[in-house]
Amino acid sequence: MWSSNIRKWLLLVACYLFTTVHAQAQSGIGTQAVPFLEITTSARHAGMGGYGLFHSEATGIFTNAAAGIFSNTPFGVGTTLSARKNLKDGNLYAVGSFYNWNKNNGLAFGVRYFAHPRVSFTEGLLQVAPVNFYRPTDAAVDLAYIRRLTEKLSVSATARYVYSDLGTSQDFGKGMGFAADLGLVYENVLPETVLITWRTGLLASNFGTPMYYGSTTYTMPFSVKWANTFALPLSENHIFNVVLNGGYRILPVGFSAIEGNVGLEYNMFKYGFLRAGYHVGHEERGLGNFLSLGAGAAFAWFKVDVAYWLGTKDEAYKNILYLSLSIFF
Numbered sequence: 326m327w328s329s330n331i332r333k334w335l336l337l338v339a340c341y342l343f344t345t346v347h348a349q350a351q352s353g354i355g356t357q358a359v360p361f362l363e364i365t366t367s368a369r370h371a372g373m374g375g376y377g378l379f380h381s382e383a384t385g386i387f388t389n390a391a392a393g394i395f396s397n398t399p400f401g402v403g404t405t406l407s408a409r410k411n412l413k414d415g416n417l418y419a420v421g422s423f424y425n426w427n428k429n430n431g432l433a434f435g436v437r438y439f440a441h442p443r444v445s446f447t448e449g450l451l452q453v454a455p456v457n458f459y460r461p462t463d464a465a466v467d468l469a470y471i472r473r474l475t476e477k478l479s480v481s482a483t484a485r486y487v488y489s490d491l492g493t494s495q496d497f498g499k500g501m502g503f504a505a506d507l508g509l510v511y512e513n514v515l516p517e518t519v520l521i522t523w524r525t526g527l528l529a530s531n532f533g534t535p536m537y538y539g540s541t542t543y544t545m546p547f548s549v550k551w552a553n554t555f556a557l558p559l560s561e562n563h564i565f566n567v568v569l570n571g572g573y574r575i576l577p578v579g580f581s582a583i584e585g586n587v588g589l590e591y592n593m594f595k596y597g598f599l600r601a602g603y604h605v606g607h608e609e610r611g612l613g614n615f616l617s618l619g620a621g622a623a624f625a626w627f628k629v630d631v632a633y634w635l636g637t638k639d640e641a642y643k644n645i646l647y648l649s650l651s652i653f654f
Contacts, residue, residue, distance in 0.1 A: 357580045358500065358536035358543035359487055361439035361463045363612075366405050366419040368649035372619015372632035373588020374602025377568045378510070378526045378552035383651040384421035386433035389528045389552065390469035391481035391508035393423040394431050396653075400424050403628075403651030409644070414442045414460075423471070431471040433483075439463040444492060459492040469506070481508040487545065489536060504533035504545055522556040547576040566590040568602070574612070582607035588617070596623055600632070613642040626654045 366387040370377040376388065380395035383403025393401075402422040409415050418438045425431035441461035469483035483506035490499045510526040528550045535542035550572035557565040568588040574581050588602030600619035606612025619632035628651045636643030 368630035368647035371647040372600035374586030386435040389508040391510040433469040435467040500538035502536040544577040564592040615642040
C-alpha cells in the first residue's frame with residue numbers, strides 16, 4: 326500500500342514540476358531574482374563544499390526538511406551568519422527550527438534575511454554628488470510539513486514567501502513572490518557492510534511564482550539536487566562522514582548550470598569535528614569553484630560550527646566566513 330502511495334505522490338510531483346518549469350520557460354522570463362536563496366545556511370555544510378544531508382540540522386528546512394524527522398531529538402533551533410570579506414556589509418542571517426511531535430510527523434520553520442551593501446545615488450539633472458544612501462534587502466519566510474512514510478523514507482513540503490526591496494532609486498523597487506520546496510530522504514544501513522549508513526535525498530526547490538516588481542517579473546532560482554551522505558564508523562568514538570552531491574539549476578533559462586561538491590567530516594568522540602570539501606560549478610553563473618574548511622564542537626545540547634571558503638579564481642567565493650549556533654533538546 327505504501328509503495329503504491331509513494332509512486333502516486335512522486336508522479337504528481339513530477340507532473341507539477343514539469344508544468345511549472347514549462348510555463349516559466351515559455352513565458353520568456355529569463356532574468357534571475359533573489360539569488361540569496363542559494364546561499365548556504367549551515368556552517369557544517371559550508372565546511373564540506375556547500376551542501377550536505379544530515380538529520381541533526383536546525384537549519385535543515387533550507388536544504389531538505391524531510392531529513393529532520395530522523396533526528397534523535399524532537400526539537401532544534403539554530404542561527405547562521407554568512408559574512409563576505411570582499412562584499413562588506415553583504416551578510417546573510419538565517420534562523421531555522423524543527424519540531425517532531427511524534428515519530429512520523431514534524432514541522433519546520435525558517436527565516437532568512439540578506440542585507441546588501443549600502444548604495445549611494447544622486448538626484449536631479451546634474452547628479453553631481455551623492456545625496457542619499459539606501460541598503461537593498463531580501464527576506465524569505467519558510468514553513469514545512471514533514472512526514473515519515475516508512476521507517477527509512479520521509480517526504481516534506483515547504484511553502485515560502487519571498488520579499489525584496491532593491492531601493493527606490495532603481496527601476497525595480499519592491500517585489501514579492503511565493504515558492505515551494507519538495508523533499509524526499511531515504512536512510513538505510515548498507516546490508517553488505519552492516520556498519521555504513523547511507524542517506525540519500527532529492528530536493529526540488531524554489532518553484533512557484535515569478536518575483537513581481539511592479540509590472541516587471543523575474544524568475545527565482547529553481548533547481549533540483551541529489552545529496553548523499555555515507556557514515557563510516559571506525560569505532561564508536563571515531564566516525565567519518567563522506568558527502569557526494571550534485572545539482573542542476575533549471576531556471577532562469579539563461580542561468581541554468583550544473584554544480585556539485587564532495588566533502589569529508591571527522592567526528593571525534595561526538596564532541597569535536599573537522600571538515601573539508603570542494604565545490605565545482607559554473608563560475609559565470611553564480612555557483613563557482615572553491616575549497617572549504619570547517620570545524621565544530623558540541624557540548625551536551627549546544628553546538629557551534631564554523632567554516633571558511635577559499636575561492637580559486639572567482640572573487641565572489643573568496644574569504645567567506647560562516648558561523649552557526651544550534652540547540653537541540
